Amino acid sequence: MLNLSYNPFTPGRIPPELGNLANLEVLWLTECNLNGEIPDSLSRLKKLTDLDLAFNNLAGSIPSSLTELTSIVQIELYNNSLTGELPRGMGKLTELRRLDASMNQLTGSIPDELCRLPLESLNLYENRFTGSLPPSIADSPNLYELRLFRNGLTGELPQNLGKNAALRWLDVSNNHFSGQIPASLCENGELEEILMIYNSFSGQIPETLSQCRSLTRVRLGYNRLSGEVPTGFWGLPHVSLFELVNNSLSGPISQTIAGAANLSMLIIDRNNFDGNLPEEIGLFG
Structure with missing residues (x-):
């Protein structure tokens, strides 16, 4: 293991000589004032399982040579200035479980071959990705975290998302997604956060x-959600933030809101709700 993280080194490039450490399994260079490109020589680290280059000033594209790291389990590249597309050949990284390339300037589409890996966590937020989310992402049996917010993604979410894995955190806000909210998101009963603001989702909120x-x-x-909010949705016991602002939702606010014992923020303006305000709405907070 080589951990040099959180040291204010003189700005410089990643030494290509690190590729000579043939037995290295963990390389952490988080927040080390690094710049320049990721060297191809890192691809020689055949035993590497964990690569963390986050919080630096790295630029250029992610080298395709990194797809030769066939033992890699975790790759952390977030908060750099990386550009270009995700490299082809990521399907070869069959041991990869966690990828975080968020907060860069990456472009292109999210590769289907990446989404076919048995990923646990995929963070690609705050980039410039376009195109649709490959349906294969919903087939991963291990996926618990998917954060894609602030990109330019389009199309519909896979309707079986959450069916095959215990999804906990989903954030696809600030994209151009459309279609219905998948009814299977919480099929495994562990979903904690569902963040989908600033898209074009339509139809009703799933009863599930x-x-x-x-x-x-x-x-x-x-x-562009419409119809009545499912009665039980108003009274989720652990929800602290409940936001439905600026849709076309209708019907009454259910008295079941009394069950939302942890609710501290209720934001439902700019809809078509009607009926009487239930007295139970004064019980939370």
């Missing part, structure tokens, strides 16, 4: 989400 008692944060605002 009203049974998702593990939820702590719900943000579905600034979409």
